[in-house]
Amino acid sequence: MKRVFIVHGWDGYPEECWFPWLKQELEQRGFGVEVPQMPNPDAPTIQTWVPHLSKMIGTPDQETYLVGHSIGVQTILRYLQTVEALVGGVVAVAGFFTLIPGSIGTADDEAVAQPWLTTPMDVEKIKGNASKVVAIFSDNDRFVPLENVEMFQARLGAETIVLHNKGHIGGSDNAKDVPEILDTVLKIAGV
Numbered sequence: 001m002k003r004v005f006i007v008h009g010w011d012g013y014p015e016e017c018w019f020p021w022l023k024q025e026l027e028q029r030g031f032g033v034e035v036p037q038m039p040n041p042d043a044p045t046i047q048t049w050v051p052h053l054s055k056m057i058g059t060p061d062q063e064t065y066l067v068g069h070s071i072g073v074q075t076i077l078r079y080l081q082t083v084e085a086l087v088g089g090v091v092a093v094a095g096f097f098t099l100i101p102g103s104i105g106t107a108d109d110e111a112v113a114q115p116w117l118t119t120p121m122d123v124e125k126i127k128g129n130a131s132k133v134v135a136i137f138s139d140n141d142r143f144v145p146l147e148n149v150e151m152f153q154a155r156l157g158a159e160t161i162v163l164h165n166k167g168h169i170g171g172s173d174n175a176k177d178v179p180e181i182l183d184t185v186l187k188i189a190g191v
Contacts, residue, residue, distance in 0.1 A: 002063045002189055006035040009070030010044050017171040018178045025182050043112050049075045060085045065189055067091040074116050080129040081122040089132035089188035093181060094169045096144045097151045103143045123155045132188045133158040136180060138166035
């Protein structure tokens, strides 16, 4: 069975924004879908989120698809450098390597974000463990600058999609359904 794991972002939760809609759409098409509650979403850390995702996934394979939002994308990428398996694909929604300076807010929030921005990633290993990477951005994201489009292309060989006027493509943007995400998952899964 094709399995999809949807990883929410910072301050996110499984019932937020487009996650329930995508889960339902994929389940109706025969996918097994999990949207795990990530630990301490108000202060996500690499040390807690990556092992939590690994435990949720168990043994990944080419029937495993990973969909992340924002810091959930970072979690997925960092997870992929820890495994010795090829997954079917990654859909990175509002993912980032860089953020708009000053967009995070408080000094405490900046301290939470810094390790995600500065801890190196083995992009060659990540590319080798994902059959396909598609990154979806918005042209008016208040956190993620569009320079990330070229970064995802260059670093991960990602196909990229830029949506118009969707903000951070999250709960605060009232993104309840995003057909481009569903279409992308179905495409990379060969459905």
